[in-house]
Amino acid sequence: MDVIDRVLAMRTIAVVGCSPRPERPSHYVAEYLLQRGYKIIPVNPAHSEILGQKCYASLSDIPEPVDVVDVFRRSSEALPVIQEAIRIKAKALWLQDGVSHPEGEEAARRSGMLVVSDDCLMRQAARRLQA
Secondary structure (H helix, E strand, C coil), rough: CHHHHHHHHCCCEEEECCCCCCCCCHHHHHHHHHHHHEEEEEEEECCCCCCEEEEEECCCHCCCCEEEEECCCCCCHHHHHHHHHCCCCCCCCEEECCCCCCCCCHHHCCCEEEEECCCCCCCCCCCCCCC
């Protein structure tokens, strides 16, 4: 089983940068995953609820274990999110299309996390879960 399949087998996904706007990728990716039975935890300090789910200001505010941290932030803004994902002991880090941070990704791997960068969780789920 490769890294992507191992990540897709995890069920609780914190979506950092989740937007309440349906046209935003962070919204429709989270919605897609929610409809497929994943537990979605939106992370956005500007909102209290997105997609009917309680929204948290930061990863550290989430009161339960998180399997996957799915990051919808610019590469230049990814390192603090990655560091927080390490602190909360997430099992996996997913950096969406166009997002990468080699130093942060290496730190996440060293902490034991599975890491995928510059890829879309929804696209990979659609390909693999229908196969």
